[in-house]
Amino acid sequence: MAQMTMIQAINSALDIMLDIDPSVVILGEDVGYFGGVFRCTEGLQKKYGDHRVIDAPIAEGGIIGTAIGLGVNGLRPVAEIQFADYIYPGFDQVVSELARLRYRSDGTFYSPVTIRTPCGGGIRGGQTHSQSPEAIFTHISGLITVMPSNPFDAKGLLVSAIESNDPVIFFEPKRIYNGPFDGDPNNPSVPWSSHPLGEVPEAYYNVPLGKAALVETGHELTIISYGTIVHVAQAAAKLAGVSADIIDVRTLMPLDIDTIRQSVSKTGRCLVAHEATRFCGYGAELVATVQEECFWSLEAPIERVTGWDTPYPHAFEWQYFPGQKRLLAGIRKVMEAK
């Protein structure tokens, strides 16, 4: 076991997959010689050569389009999109091609592309370096969508994503690249080495896609979240003194409905939280699923705590981010409702 940041864990997953599978190739902006603007691919070009870790032109649609072709010709491409905010120029290739290739060809063509991309705010990135567009991708049939909340899962899920023959959109919450974040920017920052899930095996392992994690167990409330907000939820639940099941969805599509149903049927109360904008966000699907699956167990309206329906403003990062205060208010509301 080693202590790893999420960046190191991701780097380790890539390193292992490049090593054990000669068909794995990486391409993206600045991923090669430089090792990526967040250093996730550091050292890999040097180790595996410039034919396997490839600096790409600044053209997200071109990166994804050529990655699809690389995949159709038997390689297993891992494309990096430098920020999730910049995935939109490649959106058509993702939606119309990557997601649809297997279906439209009755399974004779497919391309096992993994798209890694850092998402989320909290690093003063303003509106074009802070977005969480996961909901959009979960609505597209044919894509697997993942967002880990810690180094252990990040490595294990990334290994599974690369091994998957289905395309995976792999969101990396950049706020927690270097340490967990409880949602209060005034607290001293904490490194992953102080967190149990910062302990990551150096060798190969995987975490299966499609399975949620129950990160806390309780009986009064179910909190469903993913990414950075998992940590905020843990802190807020503690503050509120409520005994909560906290579910880290991890794989957003396909969703692990069973884990959610079991928990909410038990607790009868549910709060859904994410950083992305609220309207038609992923939280809406979680609420809809919970009310469909657990309506008769519900003792209170399901509460949604999310980013506001505005772009992510530079000046008001912490008023935008659904931090402890907002989570706490949400918890109180759902606990007090009757």
Place this chain on the structure above:
Amino acid sequence: MAQMTMIQAINSALDIMLDIDPSVVILGEDVGYFGGVFRCTEGLQKKYGDHRVIDAPIAEGGIIGTAIGLGVNGLRPVAEIQFADYIYPGFDQVVSELARLRYRSDGTFYSPVTIRTPCGGGIRGGQTHSQSPEAIFTHISGLITVMPSNPFDAKGLLVSAIESNDPVIFFEPKRIYNGPFDGDPNNPSVPWSSHPLGEVPEAYYNVPLGKAALVETGHELTIISYGTIVHVAQAAAKLAGVSADIIDVRTLMPLDIDTIRQSVSKTGRCLVAHEATRFCGYGAELVATVQEECFWSLEAPIERVTGWDTPYPHAFEWQYFPGQKRLLAGIRKVMEAK
């Protein structure tokens, strides 16, 4: 008053706006000399000249990008994207630019672009001529999203869209371009001339954005829908013999929450229906909103009837489309739940 199809109503709205506002310009693929593949712009280039109704290169991102520039320079562009399935190449210009211009510049720059695009299935268009991607757009802060269900609304809402200083994504359900559709493809097709909302004033009028329409009034159930499915819902409710409020959302963002709240508070039961895929679709937001607003009035789980979470298959168009049978089953389920 005249009898108009939805195509004629849309043409009439464009004609009137080109006429009364010299800043209105139209651009898109085949919209000029030819009058559009669905004929919505027929005759307009001849009438207003080739500087106001402009044939564009096949480049959706270029159409939207230049439309934004036209708008910033004082014009009021109406861009046509030939099929909603082909809006994705322009997605970055919509999300990162059109939707964000006003916000990022504190209101000093904006571009009053309307993007018209035919959506939905039922014309044997297969997976790339049948999509309903509205949910994706409603999740993007800064966009108004509209989908009319009849000629009267289509004209009035399109006039409002063009007049709006905010960008509007205007979805036109192509299955009902020429007549309402009750969801049963075996029934003889019906023209708009037999429908009261096929009566459309030839002169200027508008239908305000942001207001839903209560197309049927009842007391046992609320059905919330939009576009083609409004007609299917009407037929299914009749078949089921239930007394239902049927709400045609019309403007998907911003959503008319009041109309919904009032209705569900009254009926206590709710069914949400659309043609788009289910997971993280617009219906999820409707369900989430209803359970947040009306939880204590709900006597049964809110039911969702939608397209399946697959692409739209050519061979199984009518098994994919949420027709009367599926609506009926949904109505029964929500009515029988207790």
Place this chain on the structure above:
Amino acid sequence: MSQKSRLHIPHAAARPGETPDFSYLALSPAGAVARPPVDSRMSDIEFLSNDLVRVLDENHAAQGPWNPGLDSSTLLEALRLMVLVRQYDDRMQRMQRQGKITFYVQSLGEEAVSIGGGLALRDSDMLFPAYRNQGLYILRNTGLVEMMSHCLSNTNDFCRGRQMPVFYQNAKNRVFTISGNLATQYPQAVGWAMAAAIKGEDAIAASWVGDGSTAEADFHYALTFAAVYQAPVILNVVNNQWAISTFQGVAGGERRSFAARGLGLGIPGVRVDGNDLLAVYAVTQWAAERARSGGGPTLIELVTYRGGAHSTSDDPTRYRPKDEWAAFPLGDPLHRLKGHLVQAGSWSDEQHLAMEEQMKQYVLDCWKKATTFGTMTEGPFLRVHEMFEDVFEHMPQHLQRQQAQLLELEGI
């Protein structure tokens, strides 16, 4: 305002009721254009993007350095394939008109593009076609019965009813699945070619888009990535003068050829008579040799004409002169190749008629066979639950549920 406007609106040379006018087309005489070595410097081959490589002259004789010198059996096979494509198109077009299939796209007048280009490539090369390249599938031994079955969305459809007619595929023989979205296959072809290079294989990729589609982003991505990595790929632009209702000027063809589009990235372009099978073959062969020997990508513009409607949903009499095709200076590719063989003494009008009849009959037989796998109105039918398969490799729970729900509703 229009008079002194600085906004230039491209106008088609002729509209319905007007006399066809192809004076805008720059032509070179057959045999007039030099054939430079494949390893020439860019600046020495730039002329290829302006001139028009032609082999067959007005008398159907082969001329000049681009004459690929194909033997008559190869040429007869090319002719047979072109006839077959045309007969196939004819039957399918009529089947659509009779309501037997929902949609169809002909390649009338463009048959040499697919057959000439396809023949010049190896079986191991991968093809990424557009929807008007049915010739490539036929050339690569895709059964007509299978292609028709696909158009019928029947139980023998290779994509199991998932796609509209004409969106073919043939993985075994290395022809890609067609997308409804224009030009998306272009960067994919470049990626495929990059993978071949990465793996050290000597296969190359080739892709085709229409003149109108060159305005799409994917065209730019493909050219950029192909140039940067010198991918072994042939990028074809089929300039059939029209993109639905807009003529090639709306795609930027008024000032410079489409073959010239890659020059600014250092990609050589070749403009070729797309209705001259020998020229298409020769130019493709040249580009393939460049790609295979590490010379990188070539952009080929095939100058041709869309003889039919855009698709069965289209009515071209609304936007172009009815007799435009007849006035097209590069003629009919089928007629020209036939003429060449006849003038060379290897073929006769009688033989041609007989072969045409034979192909027609073959196509009809195939159609009959295809319908035994089901039609839109008569079984056998695909099973509805297949709709949920292949969204993912393994069907996730939510789709299993939706599938069960549908089967219950349908009483299955």
Place this chain on the structure above:
Amino acid sequence: MSQKSRLHIPHAAARPGETPDFSYLALSPAGAVARPPVDSRMSDIEFLSNDLVRVLDENHAAQGPWNPGLDSSTLLEALRLMVLVRQYDDRMQRMQRQGKITFYVQSLGEEAVSIGGGLALRDSDMLFPAYRNQGLYILRNTGLVEMMSHCLSNTNDFCRGRQMPVFYQNAKNRVFTISGNLATQYPQAVGWAMAAAIKGEDAIAASWVGDGSTAEADFHYALTFAAVYQAPVILNVVNNQWAISTFQGVAGGERRSFAARGLGLGIPGVRVDGNDLLAVYAVTQWAAERARSGGGPTLIELVTYRGGAHSTSDDPTRYRPKDEWAAFPLGDPLHRLKGHLVQAGSWSDEQHLAMEEQMKQYVLDCWKKATTFGTMTEGPFLRVHEMFEDVFEHMPQHLQRQQAQLLELEGI
């Protein structure tokens, strides 16, 4: 495999620890390139995309037909502006290092691009800059206090804290708002220019992107639409050799100049010494005259060098030699213009030092003033409820509710 691979991977000429090598840069002597009339035929001006238009020679004397013949007061104003930009950059860079602002982007070494280009345009022309064009805002009389206030996200920020630092705007003086997404402004500029043409106005638009950004779709869209409609627009590519860590070859610059990118669409390209203010001015003037007189778009490649890091988040010592800038053959634009004025007798080292000092002081005064509107740590602050404004023209109900919810939570 790499040895005989057909996959070409572009490699930078020099990496950290290696000797800078600009032998790949094709240079022309100052004054050597002809200045054709603006209404020349495309084929007669193609050389402009290969050669390098330069006016200032090694002795800082102005040479040849592109010498715009500017009077010394104009040149002194240009020099002052360049010094001001550099002083502004220097202060803001340091303020970021001290944690006073969150992010910054310098234009060190590229000052002539914005100042030379901007000066050659009219006030009524609309500018669509990239993030390294702060010079355009300064030239167009955007108050430094306002620009700094923006970088501070304070109460005087013209975009009210909505954007990261350096995403400026100046609607009044016709400089567009900057986006985080690369190149999106390029087709917008073309659309703006089209609107000017539609309205019969004689303003033109100009836009700037980096070499790396040319690979984006929006670059292609802009060129295509500009060519098709002959839009009155100037499209500038600032080739500063680097795009974060990748050199210009990764954007396709190894085989042909960026100026050549539009040739295949019939858009003339001019390659210009971007560190030579006189040349930049002259070329921009030439392109503006073309556009204004109905000649359509021009693509200008400005050859320059990114003297600093990509941004304050970047560390260039990881990927390029430390002394690369010093070895760049086109030198420092500021130094060169100053040299020109000194050698012409209109300026002296002493005057220059004094002016530099004056600008420095002015910048400092502006900074002090700007901070009175608030800093990141000290008030006054923007009011948090402003976050919900301007999403739409009128705030819809759901945002009113969210606003109320936030105010309640914050106890306001």
